[in-house]
Amino acid sequence: MNNYFLIIIILCYLAVLFYIAFIAEKNAKSKWVNNPYIYTLSLAVYCSAWTYYGSIGTAASSGVGFLPIYLGPAIAVPLWIIVLRKIIRISKQHKVSSIADFISLRYANNRFLGALITVLCITATVPYISLQLKAVAESFAIMTNETHGITASIFDDSTFYIALILAIFATFFGTQATDASEKHKGIVTTVAFESLLKLTFFLIIGAYVTYYLFDGTQDIYDKVSITPDFNNLVKLSGLEGGIDWGFMILLSFTAIFLLPRQFQVSVLENTREKHLKKAIWLFPLYLLLFNVFVIFIAWAGKLTLEETANPEYYALLLPLNSNHTFLALLVFLGGLSAVISMVVVSTLALSKMISNNLIIPYGFLEKFIKAKPEENAIYIKNIRRISIFTVIILAYFFYNNFSIELSLYSIGLISFVIVAQLAPSFFIGLYWNRGSSLASILGIILGFLISAYTLILPFTIEAFTGSSEFTEFGLFGISALKPYALFGIDFLSPPAHAFFWSLTANILCYLIISLAFKGHYRERNYAEMFVDSKNYSSLQDSALVWKGEAYVADIKNVLTKFLGEARTQRALQIFFRKYDIPSDTQMADARLINFSEKLLTGSIGGASAKILIAGVVKEQEISLPEVLKILEESKETIISNKALQDKSSELTLLTAKLKDANEELIVKDKQKDEFLDTVAHELKTPITGIRAASELLMDDDDEMPVEMRQTFLKNIVDDSDRLSRLINNILDFEKLSTGREQLNLKKRNIQDTLKKAIGNTQHIAAKKEIEIVNKNRFHFELPYDEDRILQVLTNLLSNSIKFCEPKKGVITLDYKLGNDCIEVFVKDNGKGIPDEDINYIFDKFYQSKNQNTIKPQGSGLGLAISKQIIEKHHGRIWVEKGSKVGTTFGFKLPFN
Amino acid sequence: MKRILIVDDEPNIVMTLEYAFKKKDFEVYIARDGGEAMQILKNNIPDVVLLDIMMPNVDGYQTLDHIKKSEALKNTKVVFLTAKNKISDIEKGLKLGADKYLTKPFSIKKIVSEILELLN
Numbered sequence A: 001m002n003n004y005f006l007i008i009i010i011l012c013y014l015a016v017l018f019y020i021a022f023i024a025e026k027n028a029k030s031k032w033v034n035n036p037y038i039y040t041l042s043l044a045v046y047c048s049a050w051t052y053y054g055s056i057g058t059a060a061s062s063g064v065g066f067l068p069i070y071l072g073p074a075i076a077v078p079l080w081i082i083v084l085r086k087i088i089r090i091s092k093q094h095k096v097s098s099i100a101d102f103i104s105l106r107y108a109n110n111r112f113l114g115a116l117i118t119v120l121c122i123t124a125t126v127p128y129i130s131l132q133l134k135a136v137a138e139s140f141a142i143m144t145n146e147t148h149g150i151t152a153s154i155f156d157d158s159t160f161y162i163a164l165i166l167a168i169f170a171t172f173f174g175t176q177a178t179d180a181s182e183k184h185k186g187i188v189t190t191v192a193f194e195s196l197l198k199l200t201f202f203l204i205i206g207a208y209v210t211y212y213l214f215d216g217t218q219d220i221y222d223k224v225s226i227t228p229d230f231n232n233l234v235k236l237s238g239l240e241g242g243i244d245w246g247f248m249i250l251l252s253f254t255a256i257f258l259l260p261r262q263f264q265v266s267v268l269e270n271t272r273e274k275h276l277k278k279a280i281w282l283f284p285l286y287l288l289l290f291n292v293f294v295i296f297i298a299w300a301g302k303l304t305l306e307e308t309a310n311p312e313y314y315a316l317l318l319p320l321n322s323n324h325t326f327l328a329l330l331v332f333l334g335g336l337s338a339v340i341s342m343v344v345v346s347t348l349a350l351s352k353m354i355s356n357n358l359i360i361p362y363g364f365l366e367k368f369i370k371a372k373p374e375e376n377a378i379y380i381k382n383i384r385r386i387s388i389f390t391v392i393i394l395a396y397f398f399y400n401n402f403s404i405e406l407s408l409y410s411i412g413l414i415s416f417v418i419v420a421q422l423a424p425s426f427f428i429g430l431y432w433n434r435g436s437s438l439a440s441i442l443g444i445i446l447g448f449l450i451s452a453y454t455l456i457l458p459f460t461i462e463a464f465t466g467s468s469e470f471t472e473f474g475l476f477g478i479s480a481l482k483p484y485a486l487f488g489i490d491f492l493s494p495p496a497h498a499f500f501w502s503l504t505a506n507i508l509c510y511l512i513i514s515l516a517f518k519g520h521y522r523e524r525n526y527a528e529m530f531v532d533s534k535n536y537s538s539l540q541d542s543a544l545v546w547k548g549e550a551y552v553a554d555i556k557n558v559l560t561k562f563l564g565e566a567r568t569q570r571a572l573q574i575f576f577r578k579y580d581i582p583s584d585t586q587m588a589d590a591r592l593i594n595f596s597e598k599l600l601t602g603s604i605g606g607a608s609a610k611i612l613i614a615g616v617v618k619e620q621e622i623s624l625p626e627v628l629k630i631l632e633e634s635k636e637t638i639i640s641n642k643a644l645q646d647k648s649s650e651l652t653l654l655t656a657k658l659k660d661a662n663e664e665l666i667v668k669d670k671q672k673d674e675f676l677d678t679v680a681h682e683l684k685t686p687i688t689g690i691r692a693a694s695e696l697l698m699d700d701d702d703e704m705p706v707e708m709r710q711t712f713l714k715n716i717v718d719d720s721d722r723l724s725r726l727i728n729n730i731l732d733f734e735k736l737s738t739g740r741e742q743l744n745l746k747k748r749n750i751q752d753t754l755k756k757a758i759g760n761t762q763h764i765a766a767k768k769e770i771e772i773v774n775k776n777r778f779h780f781e782l783p784y785d786e787d788r789i790l791q792v793l794t795n796l797l798s799n800s801i802k803f804c805e806p807k808k809g810v811i812t813l814d815y816k817l818g819n820d821c822i823e824v825f826v827k828d829n830g831k832g833i834p835d836e837d838i839n840y841i842f843d844k845f846y847q848s849k850n851q852n853t854i855k856p857q858g859s860g861l862g863l864a865i866s867k868q869i870i871e872k873h874h875g876r877i878w879v880e881k882g883s884k885v886g887t888t889f890g891f892k893l894p895f896n
Numbered sequence B: 001m002k003r004i005l006i007v008d009d010e011p012n013i014v015m016t017l018e019y020a021f022k023k024k025d026f027e028v029y030i031a032r033d034g035g036e037a038m039q040i041l042k043n044n045i046p047d048v049v050l051l052d053i054m055m056p057n058v059d060g061y062q063t064l065d066h067i068k069k070s071e072a073l074k075n076t077k078v079v080f081l082t083a084k085n086k087i088s089d090i091e092k093g094l095k096l097g098a099d100k101y102l103t104k105p106f107s108i109k110k111i112v113s114e115i116l117e118l119l120n
Helices: A003-026 A036-046 A049-066 A068-081 A083-093 A099-106 A111-144 A158-174 A185-213 A217-224 A230-234 A238-258 A260-268 A275-291 A294-304 A311-321 A325-370 A373-401 A408-431 A437-465 A469-473 A494-516 A521-531 A552-579 A590-604 A606-616 A624-698 A706-738 A750-767 A786-803 A862-872 B011-023 B034-043 B060-069 B087-095 B108-119
Strands: A746-749 A771-774 A781-784 A810-817 A821-828 A876-879 A888-894 B003-007 B027-031 B048-051 B077-082 B100-103
Touching: A003 A111, A003 A158, A003 A185, A003 A325, A036 A185, A036 A260, A036 A275, A036 A325, A049 A068, A049 A111, A049 A275, A049 A294, A049 A311, A049 A325, A049 A408, A068 A083, A068 A238, A068 A275, A083 A099, A083 A260, A083 A275, A083 A408, A099 A111, A099 A260, A099 A325, A099 A408, A099 A521, A099 A606, A111 A158, A111 A260, A111 A311, A111 A325, A111 A373, A111 A408, A111 A437, A111 A606, A158 A185, A158 A325, A158 A373, A185 A275, A185 A294, A185 A311, A185 A325, A217 A294, A238 A260, A238 A408, A238 A494, A260 A325, A294 A311, A311 A325, A325 A373, A325 A590, A325 A606, A373 A552, A373 A590, A408 A437, A408 A494, A408 A521, A437 A494, A552 A590, A552 A606, A590 A606, A624 A706, A624 B011, A624 B108, A706 A862, A706 B011, A746 A750, A750 A771, A750 A786, A750 A810, A750 A821, A781 A786, A786 A810, A786 A821, A786 A862, A786 A888, A862 A876, A862 A888, B003 B011, B003 B034, B011 B027, B011 B108, B027 B034, B034 B048, B034 B060, B048 B060, B048 B108, B060 B077, B077 B087, B077 B108, B087 B100, B100 B108
Parallel strands: A771 A810, B003 B027, B003 B048, B048 B077, B077 B100
Antiparallel strands: A746 A781, A810 A821, A821 A888, A876 A888
16 A cells, blocks of 8 residues: 555544544533443553554464453453542542542652652553554554665654654643643543444454454364464463463553553543443443454464564454455554554643643742743643653654564553552552551552563563573572562563562552551541541541641632632632631631642642642641541531431421321311211201291191191101111211221121112112012122121112112112122112212212202212221222113122 | 292202291292202392202302392392301301391291391
């Protein structure tokens, strides 16, 4: 492929990335930018060119050895919910902007520790970045079919320009805000996009090699299994190989937390904690997909290509070998994506460390204090911009001068081992409050020196001099000091060996020194805050104990230098309102000190913030026990506050319940009132009739006709009957509804009861010449209170008789057996119940409105009483709706 | 001759009132609820309406409202005769515009004299 053509494609691709970043920055609040998928994909910045090309190389030379690098993160991921969530919370609260910031914050913003971590990260990352540049250069050379060599001038080298464009990209989208803890949506979105591309292209080439060039996985396996060194490729070499594997997994386990670029995307760019939930299964899935075809591409390359071909680029060489240039171009772009995302995120993370943990606290503070606020913002941004360029150019020179001889895989692992030195200070510090800054510093230095001796030094000596004397005989010829087999441990691969010794020494050093020397009280304060972050996050600004004298005005001056007048004013206003402090307060308290430090941390890093604030306040030494006591007290306040809150919500609940009960009582009361009203009204009606008729008869002066007199007398008798019936019903109803009435349950034959009911009503039915039919002749026994059921049946029958037309009326009694109950029906062909009444007929004193023409002599309680009787039997009574002719009442009685 | 309309859904009570007022030479109309009363009032203008309150379909309050709205019935007196005897009920009835409020059970003599007093 023509190299100008390729350069144009690269430039177009970069333009697309710029565009995506630009759009994402512009729509920073959109859900397209803030979702768990973007977050997960951005985590895949882990898969750099080392993964993309390097693991195929490893698979070709040492078989399954490439896998631990992915198993480590996959094992670590489930822990994220606990560990990473804690880290994210602390970082957000304290405006942490890098892993150096995070660790040094744990050790009370120790300036030297922050700087040390920064230097360590530079040492680990610059060669790693140069390795990425090397991958671009080599894959570029393969694509354009150039025999690669160092070009005479760097300005003829396309890699240099690509590095430069990446620097511009990282600068542009990485330094938009002075506050380094701000999110970088543009960069994260492009990284996610690139992660998607590199995976897709890698899967395409994998499928192409496996299914197009070969006949599936079985075919490749069959062919490769007859090659002579096949056994070495698929097996671990015994227990020792297993231990080696274990260490490698552990190594990458630490890397997924500690690599500056991983910390950047997983912690600092996390917008919502809940995104973690999706990431913990999606990210391992991503890694799995990335590794599906690695071994087959490696085998295919071994089978197809010449011995001299670099196995790391099999993915490019295979399609080129078959003249599928377009496919090769896709692979190239996938690799370029991996490079770009790694380089951009790494330099971004490093630049923040360099500015906030190295340059600013060690030299620029004086200058800042004198300068104007607007100038300071520009200074800070410029420091970061220059840092980005410096890192990339440094990486370029490293690549240009040293890395030609080094393989992708080995440099990657060296980088991992160096970064792993942060593990004790990081992980143990998160959960152990005794860990001290001195221990952390010494542990890291010791660990680094050992890894330098056991890995970096022999590796570079071998790479550049070609002599293996050092590794074979050890320092000064002492065999116990052989760099790859320290004290006789000779069965581990060099990275695992270095990892084992450096980390063992590091951890021991950390533990021993932490225990031997008591930390400073301030340190212990920070430690408590980290270890017990759940409790202290609610304490917020009071989580850090501080005692001394400080003036608000002085602190305000410092803040203004970095945040500007307006922002400072706003921030302080929020602070005063939050803690309910009068805004003209003169003396600052601990909360304001902590709040101000936090505000500055984002811009200039924790160490500098601490130094600046300390410059304007007079701090008093407090003893460690005093600090712990104050912390305990404020924690207790929080706890008792919480208990109070719980109590108060309990009370609220109780009040609501009381209110409900009260309302229910009121309703019941009202219902009772209404009931009594209706009872009184119903009782008064016959009494009125009796009284009026009696009065007329009494005052009669013999003018009244005899028939009239007879009618009045009959009315008096009827009304008296009505009155006594009413009184009986009311008493009955009361007895049933208050539950004083006990049922007399006995096994009875339903057929007998039906016959009795018919017998009771036969005479009134006969008067109207209404027929009562008993349809079902079967006998069936079940337990019930016969008197009460008879009452129900008599009531239903007399209702039916009342509403049936004389002579034409037919009433049918029927029953059928259900699963666990008997259903009895009383059906008539009377005038039916109007729809508007049907829902109320079982209410007490409800009498149908359209019975007014001939007022029936009911008490209005018959159906209400029937309902109570049936319900006392645990049955149900109902009237069938929607029947066109007549009325059908039914009730159910359970067998038990 | 004085004319009276008795509105009540209890036939036994109506019967006694009818007898007593006829004896005092009243012309008596009878309705079993508010609806029937309105029908009768379309063609007849009684001097007084003796009105029960709790009746099916159209109750006493609605009937009173109807009478109060009618220009033709502006001289017709309305007397409630009801079992509702709470102070609040009485106040409500009078406020709605009834001329008298009498309660059940009642003395026939008293009802007749109250009506006569009202009409004179």
